[in-house]
Amino acid sequence: MGMTIAEKILATKSGATRVSPGEIVDAYPDVVMSHTATWRSVSVMKRIGATKLYDPERLAIVLDHISPAKTEKYAKDQQTSRNFAREYGIRKFYDVDAGIAHLVLMENGHIKPGDLVVGTDSHCTIYGALGALGTGIGYTEVTSVWVTGKLWMKVPTTLKFILDGKFAPGVSAKDLMLALIGKLGADGAGYKSVEFYGDALPDMSVSERMTMANLAMEMGSKCVFVPPDAKTADYLRGRLQDFSKYQPVYADADAVYEQEIKVNLADLEPMVACPHQVENTKPIGEVVGTKIDQAFLGSCANGKYEDLAVAARILAGRRVNPGVRLLVTPGSKQIMLEAMKSGILQTLIESGALVTNPGCSACAGDGGTMADGEVSLSTANRNFVGRMGSNKSSIYLSSPATLAASAIKGAIADPREFF
Amino acid sequence: MGNGMQSTIQGRVFKFGDNVNSDIIIAGRYLIYIEPEELAKHAFEMLGEGFPAKLREYDILVAGRNFGCGSAREQASTAIKGLGIKAVVAASFARTFYRNAINDGLTIVECPEVYAAVKEGDSISIALADGKIAHAGQEYSFPQIPPSVRKILELGGLANYLKANATTTGGA
Incomplete structure (x- = not known):
């Protein structure tokens, strides 16, 4: 019996040969992202008396919510985050000018296929647009990953969406996702991983894939994957510092899915x-x-x-x-x-x-x-x-x-x- | 059992429906706070008049499916703790809220049957070690939190857990 993409990534990141849905593993993320919430994780670090990071190279910090600071309180909190980044030599630090953390990390080549990415934001699922497992956690847990390098994760079951056909003019990836969320509900993919396939995918841009992986969170998805293809490679060439590390993870042909859902994009209208x-x-x-x-x-x-x-x-x-x-x-x-x-x-x-x-x-x-x-x-x-x-x-x-x-x-x- | 978790939790319930999102629990503008007392002052205020004051008269929140959905903000569970709520029983939880509650030392129980059975103001009793909830002469079972994760809750949250396990962590 084969493995889905989420199963494969969680197996690799927890040092196992194979894992199955429901199993709880200790996984080591490649990237731990914190945004404007960074100061809260810093406060937890102080509270528990920790002074060392597991690996500063795995931290990414982007000050994106409420930027630039609009009150003294925000200014002070941002100062705390900035000082922390400086003190610990965080190289993936982006200040208030950079933009939204998710987009900044992908644009700057910090996310690659097969990565496990956790962060203080529910829309971390967006990293699946590049074939990475992204999922949201709270700020205390971010501190925990900073210090221990790992977190417990439950291996999810996986839903498979097969997209065929082409969007009619004026209809887009956003309409597709709103249609799916409406159909499945806010917890239709709760605790589950989502994989997208189908004839429609090769023509969908990386930008559209980001919209899909982002919005899938709103049906409860734990993580989302668009399997990497030529478009993914084109996007990451010139962005990844070392392109030899571009090693996509794909599901096995005999991977087990909880459900298959087919959508013909031509049937969709603006939602x-x-x-x-x-x-x-x-x-x-x-x-x-x-x-x-x-x-x-x-x-x-x-x-x-x-x-x-x-x-x-x-x-x-x-x-x-x-x-x-x-x-x-x-x-x-x-x-x-x-x-x-x-x-x-x-x-x-x-x-x-x-x-x-x-x-x-x-x-x-x-x-x-x-x-x-x-x-x-x-x-x-x-x-x-x-x-x-x-x-x-x-x-x-x-x-x-x-x-x-x-x-x-x-x-x-x-x-x-x-x- | 550690200081963070009582073996039996009992009290009156306040009842919510499905999909209570974390923006409703605590609005984004209050994420400048991390203190339970400060957050509790604004918990659920999006629901309008009477909130959050009326919730302080209850001990346990009971909700439908997907409680705590939306934003991964940890302050959602912190705000509920700040209100003096001892446990949340829901038909199901959104995964980020589930993790944050455990990391915050807030007891959470997944039990759709209790959601279906109780009404606002009812009293229930949660026996954590046994995985049972008693209500109006009936007993309902709920799945236990996995033992490896339960340790975090028993110590009153992840910060305490990290302190207690400092020797086994990377640097603490």
Whole structure:
């Protein structure tokens, strides 16, 4: 009986020849990421009296939530993180200018296929876009991994998704994921690993794969995998410091899956997640005309270059509706720079967008705060009550194309008329 | 058994539904705190009037599926502890909350039958070593936390566990 990708990675990282679902292993992560929460892990380290790290080269720190600091408390906490990185010689340290941790780590070649990555963020599943096992943990557990090098992990069962066909114009990876989350529910993949296959995958960009691996967390996935292919290798060539370490891990042909789910991408239409749960998804036709006050284009789900480009193509030569505030937050400094050079930022600004500095931005409640009764459409991954301000405001989630179309109309709109 | 875990937990329950996410438990704007008392002041305040004050009148939270879903913020379990809640019984937990609760020394029990049976204000009694919950003359079984992981909970959380095991760790 063969192994799935999650089983293989957990076996390798725990020094076992094989592992089976349900088994608990002690695994040694290759990368332990901490973001703005780093100071909390530092405080735990002080509390337990630890002074040595298992391996400083495995730590990655990115100050992405609430960046730059907006109060003295944030400033002090960021100072603690900065000082820690300096004191311990953390080379993968990125300050408030860099952008969202997940995107920054992948762009800078710190994640490769087969890696085990843990971090203080539930959307660590995104690393599966490159064939790595990524999963979220709390800040105390990050300290534990810093000091001991390991953590206990339960080997998950695996769901297999087979994607065939092609998206219709105006439909994207975000719509696919919202459709899946709506169908399976917020815990449809709870405690489970997810692997994507199918004829559709070779044509899907690394950016789309990141959106898929990111959003799969919202159906409870522990980790997600897009098996590495030519696109993965192209993305990582020139990013990995040592490309000879590019060694993809694939599932065995006789690996055992809990369930197989087939999706034909051609059958999908634009989807929207309605307040206040991501699983509350509806086809666009059921929500068209819902008035919006704010549109947020950004986040680790959809703040990538391709996401900005799709929105810019729709907004070019058009104006954001006067009743809408369009906030654009590039996911990282590299993305912002690329969008600046290609003219995308200019297009967005000329259409009426407010472009902010890279980072988590409004998705982390940093700017774009909403008042009672206001409605925001967002390309992020969560629409939980109060996440972007008042608990009497509402968040709808959509693709970048739907967001751009809606920003023009002043209400949720079907993007297909712009394609 | 260590100081972090009582062998029997009993008290009145407050009942939630499915998919209570960690943004509801503690909003992102309060993640500047890590102290239980400070976090508890704002726990569940997204639910509106009366929260969190009314939760202080209860001992145990009972919830449906996927309790603690969403963000991996550890302060979700810390905030619940800060309210004086002794245990959370749910039909199921999101994995990040499950881990954080153990690491925080908050007792968690997975038991869909109890969720189905209890109503707000009921009293239940959780016998941890036996894996049983008593409610209204009925007894329900729940799966024990794996022994290797249970040690963390018994010591009152991961920080205590790390201190206790300092000689076997990389540097502490």
